[in-house]
Structure formats: structure tokens, C-alpha cells
Amino acid sequence: MTLDPEAANRVLREQARLIILKALAAQIDESLNSDLMIEELRPFAIRKDRAWVHDEYAWLADHGAIVVTPAGSVQVATLTEKGHRHLRREIAIEGVKRPSRPGE
Numbered sequence: 416m417t418l419d420p421e422a423a424n425r426v427l428r429e430q431a432r433l434i435i436l437k438a439l440a441a442q443i444d445e446s447l448n449s450d451l452m453i454e455e456l457r458p459f460a461i462r463k464d465r466a467w468v469h470d471e472y473a474w475l476a477d478h479g480a481i482v483v484t485p486a487g488s489v490q491v492a493t494l495t496e497k498g499h500r501h502l503r504r505e506i507a508i509e510g511v512k513r514p515s516r517p518g519e
Contacts, residue, residue, distance in 0.1 A: 430459070433513075434455065436502055437514070469490055
């Protein structure tokens with residue numbers, strides 16, 4: 416089954432948002448700048464530029480999953496409690512892929 420371009424873009428963004436939250440959770444300070452996030456997305460075949468990452472940061476911030484701080488030409492994202500709750504499967508943020516259950 417082939418997804419139409421609009422559906423494929425939606426799925427890609429939902430997956431990228433989950434990857435972003437997981438990448439932030441993996442950091443000691445739960446923060447990453449947008450240039451480093453580009454590198455976190457590449458192993459998942461998501462090859463986008465800084466502006467695209469900034470758009471996803473803005474979307475996640477609007478939904479309360481992260482806080483974004485400008486730092487020169489990059490942005491620094493920091494995970495919020497709501498973002499943690501999504502990763503723990505306590506809540507679902509519509510538009511962010513659900514994480515797998517532990518062991519799946």
C-alpha cells in the first residue's frame with residue numbers, strides 16, 4: 416500500500432516528533448539544539464534542514480511537549496513534563512506517534 420503524499424508527510428512528521436522527544440529524554444539535561452537534532456533524525460531517514468526542525472520544535476512547543484529557547488541561529492529544545500508523560504504512555508499528544516510499549 417502506498418501513502419498519498421499528504422498522508423506520507425503526516426506520518427513522517429508524527430514519527431519525527433516522537434524521535435525528537437526521545438532524543439531529548441536521552442540527554443542529561445533533556446535539551447538539544449536544532450543542528451544536533453538534525454543529526455538525531457538522520458538514522459531514521461529523515462533528512463531535513465534546520466528550518467524544518469524549527470517548525471517541528473514550534474509545533475511541539477505549541478502542544479506543551481517542549482520549551483524552545485532561541486540561541487543565535489539555532490533553537491534549543493528542552494523536554495517538559497507533558498513530553499515525558501507522552502513517552503511514558505500516560506497521555507497521548509495527538510500528532511505525535513505513540514511510543515511502543517516496553518518490550519515491543
